[in-house]
Amino acid sequence: MAVTLGHNQYGKDEIRVVRVLRDAGPHTLLDYNVNVRLIGDFDAAHLEGDNSTVVPTDTTKNTVFAYAARDDVVTQPESFGLALARHFVDDVAAVAQARISLELYPWLRLTHDGVPHPHAFARSGAHVRTASVTYDGTGTWVVSGITDLTVLKTTGSAFEGFYTDQYTTLEPASDRILATSVTAQWWHGDHDRDWQRSFDTVLDALLDTFAGHHSKALQQTIWLMGEAALTADPGVNELRMTCPNAHHFLYDLERMGVDNPGLVFHADDRPYGLIEGSIRRDDAPDPGTAFDPGQGW
Amino acid sequence: MAVTLGHNQYGKDEIRVVRVLRDAGPHTLLDYNVNVRLIGDFDAAHLEGDNSTVVPTDTTKNTVFAYAARDDVVTQPESFGLALARHFVDDVAAVAQARISLELYPWLRLTHDGVPHPHAFARSGAHVRTASVTYDGTGTWVVSGITDLTVLKTTGSAFEGFYTDQYTTLEPASDRILATSVTAQWWHGDHDRDWQRSFDTVLDALLDTFAGHHSKALQQTIWLMGEAALTADPGVNELRMTCPNAHHFLYDLERMGVDNPGLVFHADDRPYGLIEGSIRRDDAPDPGTAFDPGQGW
Amino acid sequence: MAVTLGHNQYGKDEIRVVRVLRDAGPHTLLDYNVNVRLIGDFDAAHLEGDNSTVVPTDTTKNTVFAYAARDDVVTQPESFGLALARHFVDDVAAVAQARISLELYPWLRLTHDGVPHPHAFARSGAHVRTASVTYDGTGTWVVSGITDLTVLKTTGSAFEGFYTDQYTTLEPASDRILATSVTAQWWHGDHDRDWQRSFDTVLDALLDTFAGHHSKALQQTIWLMGEAALTADPGVNELRMTCPNAHHFLYDLERMGVDNPGLVFHADDRPYGLIEGSIRRDDAPDPGTAFDPGQGW
């Protein structure tokens, strides 16, 4: 009944690196939050306190800042992640696999006297762009994504005909508010892509579909949004969505003698439904470690 | 050495009321977080547990939802707050003063097939619009505001020539990143205003000034932004700003043999400077209770 | 209609300083979050960008760390705050008033092999101890406090006999759960006190009273707790409490054929009541700036 060391991994989280591109005319602002995760030959550190193979997390932080100085990789989260993952695996002997997860916070250019200003920005809180890149020396998995994209339909959504049992008290709704904060991740079939163009294409497909369809369930909405994204960008193998159902309940004003024909709602944030789905191409290979954060569940 | 009851107040916080305007053509979405605070004759509840004058906070919540059904007040946070404050003071005997604080979360209309969609929205995270209205049966104070407006200049900011003592280690900076998350509140001279137009005017003045000036200190930036706002909207008596200094430190890459001429920064969020200033008209009266939340400091 | 600079203040927030006392036997751990706020002659910085009187917030941070090395002040938040406030006002020409706000996170000593361990600790999350000290060169105000103290009574609480109007739907409750997260601040009559003993005395009085009384309203609970605290510690002039009402609603299980005689509750955290009260000695002077954070409301 001996005890043994199983899977282990480590890294640095929430490295907040900001890069300014100054070369030509107006500045560009790249605002990143980077997480590094390394897997490899670190048994001796656990079992004996022998750190000779361990890259300190402080060093991984320094490395992220150093790579942010490279114009050829820093402009897209996917290329930034690829460069970092390849460095850790190819250049550090003990590292067998690296996973780089990035958040990119979008900023909007401000205007002054009615014209775009070359170096003043306001943060767009409309969404956060994400990427995660995994590399093990042989295989590479690039996943792009988005989070904190909050969308709402004031009509064009129903939830009816559901299963009932002794615990059912919900009334069917033929017309309700549908709201959710979308987190989506999509895995690319290759790594030589125009990342910005792909991101814009997928985001447009998600938003256009959310607006344009009549929803019979958040599950159906997820399916339709994902299907539209894969149709719009044939370079995507699989897309996963996680959508909390941000409930908006019609408030009972009749008790107070006030009419409420679909006008006033209570945005009730706990508890919430959480609906998750994957949409894949028929011929896509197994995603392997693409979406797998390792231990950090 | 008797003990006595001093100032007291109570209310309901974080009432999340969402209103849909459906009347004509495209829907409008109004997404509010409302706080109610009441001051009055509630000594017996404290001293004897006699609740006969106490409006339950549950009732104040119901009242907020009921007033959200009124088209004539709900479209602007200032008018919504005015109606609620007047109700509580004028209609409830024990209430001597009411303060309604509101947050309005802006949403953007989505497009579908290239045209604006009548009932699909995405939340703009660019800022939150706020208002607080105080009424005591005689006087009324309306304060508009904004929060979570995050802005950044990649250049055009310095901090030099400061006081030094034995605890000084900061180097003067002739060119630095300036970033802050603006919270501003401005007190109006009267209550018969076009609230939306005033809000847009002040926001434009704040942003245009932030972009357009060269900053020698965040204090100076606050002054210039506030001065511009009061100049742009003569109906504003006083504006107060609270600006955390979101530090961006040039990362020392020389240690690793990498050149860093103002390119790579560490966004370090704790601790942070906090700079606060008020800008007033010479002839403005004392703000009295306009900005005072009562006890809730 | 000229525009003028009004009240302004600045400082450094969330300075996370940890001090270890190593001198004799077991270590002591002091885990602080410190905020510094300075008021004074800083008009030129705003109006002209002339920083010659401005102590950089970076310097105030350094100063906090330097004072943390002093054994004679660091062990109590009140004495730590007093030393810092006096330094800024007495030693820095431009500073007219300083306010130091501190949070002290309590830690518990771990055991090993059944005996207390000299240098291993676990953080107690039961509450946070606070203090704020204000000094203007003449007057000194010391306020001690507590926050994040979450307490609950499963019975012994009612809310009945309240005011009703057309918006009332709440049913009177003769037996309900009462729960709140207490924030309290108390202002001392002098500054030569045994701070630890005073804190322990007040906390004991608050908790003992919360447990021992039958509550007819959270307002009454606040009054009784505050009265007990001022009775227990005659050195306290005034105590202010802010108590969110953490609602626990009996869940309607009858609909599902399950009996629920006061057993199963839904802890519903938004919206929440917020009840605030002050308890004072009859002969206490005006608190002046004791509780006033300045602009940062």
Add this chain to the structure above:
Amino acid sequence: MAVTLGHNQYGKDEIRVVRVLRDAGPHTLLDYNVNVRLIGDFDAAHLEGDNSTVVPTDTTKNTVFAYAARDDVVTQPESFGLALARHFVDDVAAVAQARISLELYPWLRLTHDGVPHPHAFARSGAHVRTASVTYDGTGTWVVSGITDLTVLKTTGSAFEGFYTDQYTTLEPASDRILATSVTAQWWHGDHDRDWQRSFDTVLDALLDTFAGHHSKALQQTIWLMGEAALTADPGVNELRMTCPNAHHFLYDLERMGVDNPGLVFHADDRPYGLIEGSIRRDDAPDPGTAFDPGQGW
């Protein structure tokens, strides 16, 4: 190149159910946060908006509250989760697998007049107890856990002899502060256990080991703590730990002429190292879905 639906799951999150045990003498308080996740035959909801097999998340919420009324299951998170998981899979036709994740917030009994009070409590913030139970009609996986357990050693920790490269700037430390917020999960070999006793045994082993050992790396600390837990409770097959390294940097006071021999530290919370490890029995079977939340990574 058709698009197809892949893995999907849904449920309700953050169901805040509070149970009072009133039967005999002093009350007992059980304060839960419950998440439900269901996997099964829900393709039609996605592809056609046919909800006939879908248990609404509202119903799952009702079910959690109803089961909280059952004395035989509610007292331990593991038994509560087992009962709920079995219900969803065994009683609802479309559900093939259920995963119930629970947080239990511990409360401490207050005293009044020096004796334990029968119905007044204060929340212990020292940690949160967790459990997750997965059941697929055949197999059952029970995982117990703890989170938000923040521990610190003021000495008895080093980090030396690590790998260096061109990005290394960290100095080796022979004596440093070690601090972390422990999240641990451990998978049981069978499901007929005294859950409370097992939890207490594992927690004691973790804390005693953290206090008693000299750490050469956080990796080693994780290994030793896990090894001690598996030794103390032979019913545990595998334990996984996630430990953010809460950095405490010695503050450079020499620059200001102040000596700092291991006294004053800056608690710097971003970025942070994140160290994760698994400790297993040699003869433990594959954990299968025990630790796998499905899609919600």
